[in-house]
Amino acid sequence: MNTDTWRIGDVRITRIMELKAERTPDFGYTELTTDDILRETWLKPHFATEEGKLISCIQAFVVESEGRRIIVDTCVGNDKERGNPAWNMLSGPFLDDLRAAGHPAETIDTVLCTHLHVDHVGWNTMKQGDRWVPTFPNARYLFGRVEWEHWSREATEAIRGDMPVDVVEGVVDARRTNRDSVRPIVEAGLHELVETDHRVTGEVRLEPTPGHTPGHVSVVIESGGERAVITGDLMHHPIQCAMPHVASRFDHDIARARATREDFLRRYADGPVTVFGTHFAPPTAGRVISHDGGWRFSVD
Numbered sequence: 001m002n003t004d005t006w007r008i009g010d011v012r013i014t015r016i017m018e019l020k021a022e023r024t025p026d027f028g029y030t031e032l033t034t035d036d037i038l039r040e041t042w043l044k045p046h047f048a049t050e051e052g053k054l055i056s057c058i059q060a061f062v063v064e065s066e067g068r069r070i071i072v073d074t075c076v077g078n079d080k081e082r083g084n085p086a087w088n089m090l091s092g093p094f095l096d097d098l099r100a101a102g103h104p105a106e107t108i109d110t111v112l113c114t115h116l117h118v119d120h121v122g123w124n125t126m127k128q129g130d131r132w133v134p135t136f137p138n139a140r141y142l143f144g145r146v147e148w149e150h151w152s153r154e155a156t157e158a159i160r161g162d163m164p165v166d167v168v169e170g171v172v173d174a175r176r177t178n179r180d181s182v183r184p185i186v187e188a189g190l191h192e193l194v195e196t197d198h199r200v201t202g203e204v205r206l207e208p209t210p211g212h213t214p215g216h217v218s219v220v221i222e223s224g225g226e227r228a229v230i231t232g233d234l235m236h237h238p239i240q241c242a243m244p245h246v247a248s249r250f251d252h253d254i255a256r257a258r259a260t261r262e263d264f265l266r267r268y269a270d271g272p273v274t275v276f277g278t279h280f281a282p283p284t285a286g287r288v289i290s291h292d293g294g295w296r297f298s299v300d
């Protein structure tokens with residue numbers, strides 16, 4: 001079973017992994033080479049292969065706080081047509097793993113999306129006959145207001161033809177994702193638009209971390225004198241601790257994403273804060289530590 005569990009004070013966090021992959025740096029990053037990866041020897045064995053491929057995951061986190069069951073990001077999902085062949089028409093055991101971890105879909109009361117990219121909203125819905133229906137029927141789905149307005153505007157501009165062709169092609173999957181993973185939630189009346197500093201419980205709140213998308217947020221957990229952060233996509237891989245200038249090819253605003261990443265690393269380095277990288281391979285949780293004028297991600 002692709003799960004692990006941690007405790008932060010009174011809060012319990014369970015990871016449910018959907019996919020794990022090894023990728024060459026050109027798949028998802030700019031200004032990154034295989035030689036760069038090989039030089040960061042601390043990445044092995046958890047986050048890089050001997051050949052210099054990056055290891056990453058797509059996964060969700062169930063956060064139990066004050067009687068609430070909150071699932072943070074919902075991966076790619078099954079039965080969905082996607083442009084990335086590795087994500088297209090999946091048929092995986094995500095819901096079975098979720099149930100085996102003690103969290104049947106009907107027991108989730110809050111779905112929290114750090115942003116509305118394809119690999120963070122997929123299990124918002126599941127296919128039932130020829131319809132997409134909410135996977136978590138008893139939950140409120142929290143979408144960031146800034147994020148929602150951004151994607152709504154891009155979809156409109158693409159339809160009108162106001163965007164360059166290459167950008168429109170990049171929006172195709174976003175439109176498809178909106179149609180099968182976001183819009184059905186809105187039509188069911190289960191969504192709630194929230195601000196980037198929204199507090200979910202007394203122990204769980206959002207923190208604005210824009211750049212990857214305009215309304216991107218991370219999730220801060222504070223309980224019993226302990227603290228943790230679920231990053232979302234402000235970083236995609238631990239190598240970005242050592243090389244924060246390295247951008248994701250999917251960043252909306254590269255300069256802003258870099259500034260957000262560097263600010264995050266400065267604020268959380270060397271403190272008693274457990275960092276959960278949303279795409280970090282197992283062991284996933286660790287601490288940001290200062291090293292040689294920069295930072296590393298430590299799981300020791």
